[in-house]
Amino acid sequence: MFCHTRLERIAGMGKRVKNPIDMKSAAVAVVGAGHWGRNLVRNYARLGALRLICDKDESLLAALQEQYPGVETCLAFNDVLRRDDIRGVVIAIPAEGHFEPAREALLANKHVYVEKPFVLREDEGEELISIAEERNLVLMVGHLLQYHPVFEKLKALAQGGELGRINYIYSHRLNLGKIRREENALWSFAPHDISMILSLAGEEPERVLSTGGNYLHKKIADVTTTHLEFPSGLRAHIFVSWLHPFKEQKLVVVGEKKMAVFDDTQPWHDKLLLYPHEIKWEHNVPVPAKGEPERFDIVETEPLECECIHFLTCIVRGENPLTDGREGLQVLRILNAGQRSLNENGAAVQLSTVRGGVPHFGRPSYFVHPTAVIDEGTEIGDGTKIWHFSHIISGSRVGENCTVGQNVCIGPDVSIGDGCKIQNNVSVYKGIALEDSVFCGPSVVFTNVFNPRAHIRRMEELRPTVVKKGATLGANSTIVCGYTIGRYAFIGAGSVVTRNVPDHALMAGNPARRIGWVCTCGDKLDDDLQCLSCGMKYRKNESSGVSTENE
Numbered sequence: 001m002f003c004h005t006r007l008e009r010i011a012g013m014g015k016r017v018k019n020p021i022d023m024k025s026a027a028v029a030v031v032g033a034g035h036w037g038r039n040l041v042r043n044y045a046r047l048g049a050l051r052l053i054c055d056k057d058e059s060l061l062a063a064l065q066e067q068y069p070g071v072e073t074c075l076a077f078n079d080v081l082r083r084d085d086i087r088g089v090v091i092a093i094p095a096e097g098h099f100e101p102a103r104e105a106l107l108a109n110k111h112v113y114v115e116k117p118f119v120l121r122e123d124e125g126e127e128l129i130s131i132a133e134e135r136n137l138v139l140m141v142g143h144l145l146q147y148h149p150v151f152e153k154l155k156a157l158a159q160g161g162e163l164g165r166i167n168y169i170y171s172h173r174l175n176l177g178k179i180r181r182e183e184n185a186l187w188s189f190a191p192h193d194i195s196m197i198l199s200l201a202g203e204e205p206e207r208v209l210s211t212g213g214n215y216l217h218k219k220i221a222d223v224t225t226t227h228l229e230f231p232s233g234l235r236a237h238i239f240v241s242w243l244h245p246f247k248e249q250k251l252v253v254v255g256e257k258k259m260a261v262f263d264d265t266q267p268w269h270d271k272l273l274l275y276p277h278e279i280k281w282e283h284n285v286p287v288p289a290k291g292e293p294e295r296f297d298i299v300e301t302e303p304l305e306c307e308c309i310h311f312l313t314c315i316v317r318g319e320n321p322l323t324d325g326r327e328g329l330q331v332l333r334i335l336n337a338g339q340r341s342l343n344e345n346g347a348a349v350q351l352s353t354v355r356g357g358v359p360h361f362g363r364p365s366y367f368v369h370p371t372a373v374i375d376e377g378t379e380i381g382d383g384t385k386i387w388h389f390s391h392i393i394s395g396s397r398v399g400e401n402c403t404v405g406q407n408v409c410i411g412p413d414v415s416i417g418d419g420c421k422i423q424n425n426v427s428v429y430k431g432i433a434l435e436d437s438v439f440c441g442p443s444v445v446f447t448n449v450f451n452p453r454a455h456i457r458r459m460e461e462l463r464p465t466v467v468k469k470g471a472t473l474g475a476n477s478t479i480v481c482g483y484t485i486g487r488y489a490f491i492g493a494g495s496v497v498t499r500n501v502p503d504h505a506l507m508a509g510n511p512a513r514r515i516g517w518v519c520t521c522g523d524k525l526d527d528d529l530q531c532l533s534c535g536m537k538y539r540k541n542e543s544s545g546v547s548t549e550n551e
Contacts, residue, residue, distance in 0.1 A: 026312040027051040028088035029080045031101060033064055037092035043308045045071060054080050077101055081108040088315050099124040106131040111138040111315045116191040117335060118328030123367055125332055129325040138314045140321035141328030143195035147310060148303040150271045151196060153296055154262050158200050163255030169197050169236040171251045174244035184221040186338055189240035194331045196251060197236045205230050208337035211346040226338045268300045336370040431462040438467050441475035448481045486545055490518040502545025517546050
């Protein structure tokens with residue numbers, strides 16, 4: 001990262017040195033010039049990189065054009081995308097609106113900076129990352145405090161071993177005001193702290209627990225406390241509130257050797273204090289030995305200016321930002337886990353159940369929507385996506401590259417093969433097994449007990465049902481338990497299956513009867529058992545229906 005602070009230290013000069021790049025070669029447009037956007041406008045204008053301001057408020061644009069006479073303004077986002085001289089787009093609108101303009105800008109081959117939080121949905125973040133990587137574009141998230149010269153120093157101390165092994169970290173971000181209605185205090189205040197803690201920890205947490213209080217609005221938390229538990233044993237907690245009598249922005253890092261305090265409300269010289277406190281043992285009793293805090297000579301520079309310079313430098317040099325899309329996605333995962341814990345009254349959330357992943361910001365192996373619930377003791381394959389309000393119960397396995405739609409229940413102890421697609425409102429109970437590439441249409445019904453009664457327990461009478469490879473179950477069809485659906489069979493919408501179904505059989509009605517045969521590709525075979533779509537020929541197989549020569 002290139003910032004005036006670092007350059008001054010290297011040069012040993014008391015005055016500002018020349019920028020490391022030509023800022024004018026990385027012209028940007030700022031989209032959204034409101035409460036925070038105006039600060040981005042100010043910095044990019046001062047750096048000589050601002051060409052265009054886009055906002056829906058005409059009076060605001062008029063005032064900014066008067067303040068920055070050499071900068072153009074526009075009301076329509078398309079006017080930003082059409083400009084060939086604009087290399088970077090800086091998005092500073094509310095978080096719920098981040099995804100679409102960021103996506104459009106990347107598709108228009110513009111480098112993109114997005115304010116925090118990155119986006120609200122993890123699949124949207126993954127899509128933006130994918131586009132940026134495919135097109136070799138910069139995608140940067142505005143986690144400002146990573147660019148604060150004081151935090152840079154703290155991070156250097158931690159990474160250099162000055163603090164020793166880090167035992168725990170806590171942060172307070174408290175104030176009276178900045179009350180939001182589009183997001184709660186967790187989403188509004190905590191992203192910066194999560195980003196800093198991840199940077200210091202160098203690993204992702206295993207578990208997230210959040211509790212909060214809703215005082216001004218029954219559905220919006222004004223105060224939250226979030227606990228992070230890491231595989232190494234490190235613990236961290238984040239306390240945020242907009243209902244606090246005074247402003248506090250403090251990060252405390254407690255190591256085995258020393259303890260550091262980053263207090264951003266203090267004068268510059270006192271923002272970072274390093275305490276050489278020790279714990280000594282006397283007569284087998286731990287006794288604290290306090291030391292005087294150490295201060296550091298850190299050149300004062302506005303963190304936002306450092307962040308803006310970093311974005312421009314990455315554009316010109318083709319470098320990956322410190323807070324890139326993957327780092328932003330990692331923070332988003334923790335926010336979503338914290339929100340789920342809040343929704344469940346502080347229940348611990350395993351981060352792997354929010355979405356599978358590899359530590360140190362690697363690409364996740366599967367996706368789970370924040371509203372879905374994945375019990376411990378489940379197995380989910382790479383590339384699988386599990387959507388809104390679905391539940392995978394313990395003992396179940398979902399294979400690779402599956403799609404599980406909304407409001408789906410799987411388990412307990414159910415096996416789903418690779419490549420299956422289960423549409424909305426389907427329950428796959430114990431005793432049901434789906435082989436590879438099975439398609440279940442919306443509201444398919446499985447049973448596992450033949451004659452259920454609410455007042456009689458019959459779980460020991462489960463009748464196993466197997467749906468073999470490639471079979472299709474149409475919308476609202478019912479599969480009575482105890483039967484086998486053959487390979488590549490096709491069950492028509494609304495049908496009720498009450499018998500074994502041969503391979504490639506086309507079934508319809510109540511009860512379902514065979515009305516023909518279907519090809520592996522899904523089209524109906526003619527009277528000669530040939531598929532007119534793909535040309536595949538079949539032959540009758542007395543034991544299992546029809547098959548190809550290779551089946």
